[in-house]
Amino acid sequence: MRDGAMILTVTPNPALDVTYHLDEVVWNGSNRVGRVAARAGGKGVNVARVLAALGISATVLGPLGGRTGDAVREDLASAGLRDAAVGVAGETRRTTTVVDAAGEATVFNEAGPRVTADEWAGVVRTYRELLPGARAVALCGSLPPGLPDDTYATLIALARDAGVPVLLDTSGPAFHAGVAAGPDIVKPNADELREATGESDPPRAVAALAARLREAGGDAVVASLGPQGLLAATGGGWWRARLPYAITGNPTGAGDAGVAALITGLLGGRPWPDRLAEAVAWSASAVASPEAGDIDRTTYVTARAHVIVGAVEPPPDRTIGDTAHATHPHR
Numbered sequence: 291m292r293d294g295a296m297i298l299t300v301t302p303n304p305a306l307d308v309t310y311h312l313d314e315v316v317w318n319g320s321n322r323v324g325r326v327a328a329r330a331g332g333k334g335v336n337v338a339r340v341l342a343a344l345g346i347s348a349t350v351l352g353p354l355g356g357r358t359g360d361a362v363r364e365d366l367a368s369a370g371l372r373d374a375a376v377g378v379a380g381e382t383r384r385t386t387t388v389v390d391a392a393g394e395a396t397v398f399n400e401a402g403p404r405v406t407a408d409e410w411a412g413v414v415r416t417y418r419e420l421l422p423g424a425r426a427v428a429l430c431g432s433l434p435p436g437l438p439d440d441t442y443a444t445l446i447a448l449a450r451d452a453g454v455p456v457l458l459d460t461s462g463p464a465f466h467a468g469v470a471a472g473p474d475i476v477k478p479n480a481d482e483l484r485e486a487t488g489e490s491d492p493p494r495a496v497a498a499l500a501a502r503l504r505e506a507g508g509d510a511v512v513a514s515l516g517p518q519g520l521l522a523a524t525g526g527g528w529w530r531a532r533l534p535y536a537i538t539g540n541p542t543g544a545g546d547a548g549v550a551a552l553i554t555g556l557l558g559g560r561p562w563p564d565r566l567a568e569a570v571a572w573s574a575s576a577v578a579s580p581e582a583g584d585i586d587r588t589t590y591v592t593a594r595a596h597v598i599v600g601a602v603e604p605p606p607d608r609t610i611g612d613t614a615h616a617t618h619p620h621r
């Protein structure tokens with residue numbers, strides 16, 4: 291571990307996250323919005339925000355452009371987050387989340403601006419410069435139009451060459467290509483698992499993905515299954531972690547809080563059951579806070595005391611791959 295160094299979060303498609311809070315949404319009707327929040331977002335930004343709240347130094351990297359990009363930069367600065375963003379010509383996107391009083395959230399994510407190869411080369415250059423000072427890297431969220439499917443795979447290879455542990459949280463073809471580059475941890479949700487493996491049964495899907503990840507030199511699949519909690523397949527065993535009760539609020543960003551906890555656990559070399567319990571509790575604390583990227587510490591404390599973590603057997607008809615692959619110093 292590099293003392294005094296930071297966690298680098300990469301968000302290729304950052305956003306100005308706009309959240310509308312209403313008592314009740316009338317679809318096909320006209321709605322009066324009770325409260326509006328607009329802040330810097332995108333998955334890696336949320337991860338950095340949570341890390342910062344936990345007292346861990348984080349740097350945000352990604353392309354930003356136009357007035358929306360300026361608004362994102364300003365918000366990052368006012369949140370005290372270090373930003374290594376690279377300027378691009380296209381206008382940074384907005385996302386809109388509509389949350390009602392029952393905690394039902396509907397998310398509208400714009401595609402984002404087209405990022406050119408030259409512009410992305412600038413981001414990769416900054417990434418290379420920051421890697422030697424990073425304790426870990428989190429690669430998070432969708433790719434904007436214009437970037438190839440192997441964008442994350444390239445960043446993973448660079449991190450591995452530099453000996454920096456890396457976590458990948460994305461979907462679609464970028465996820466497929468990223469897994470093949472062997473990141474230390476991947477964190478798919480139920481839809482991403484199904485999409486990546488063609489399996490609808492989560493344990494079988496996790497087993498299939500874990501086998502693929504191990505083959506590529508990676509280690510752990512931590513699947514977030516909503517109210518059913520986390521299912522993790524690691525080189526050291528399988529675990530399920532969940533809360534015995536439901537949390538209502540805004541679930542947007544809950545996965546990002548979980549990612550922040552997983553990275554913290556990775557750096558501390560904590561046992562997996564502990565890392566998963568932390569991830570579930572911080573995710574719960576994110577649901578209980580109104581905006582993505584925020585956490586509610588009271589909810590964390592209660593949730594941490596109630597998380598149930600247990601070892602589980604992998605599904606019998608699939609292996610999870612050979613655990614005797616070369617071990618990584620950070621695992």
Ligand SMILES: O=P(O)(O)OC[C@@]1(O)O[C@H](CO)[C@@H](O)[C@@H]1O
Binds near residue numbers: 431546
């Ligand atoms: O379009 P992506 O990159 O997949 O997701 C973007 C996004 O919905 O994810 C975060 C919640 O995880 C929001 O802050 C953010 O805007």
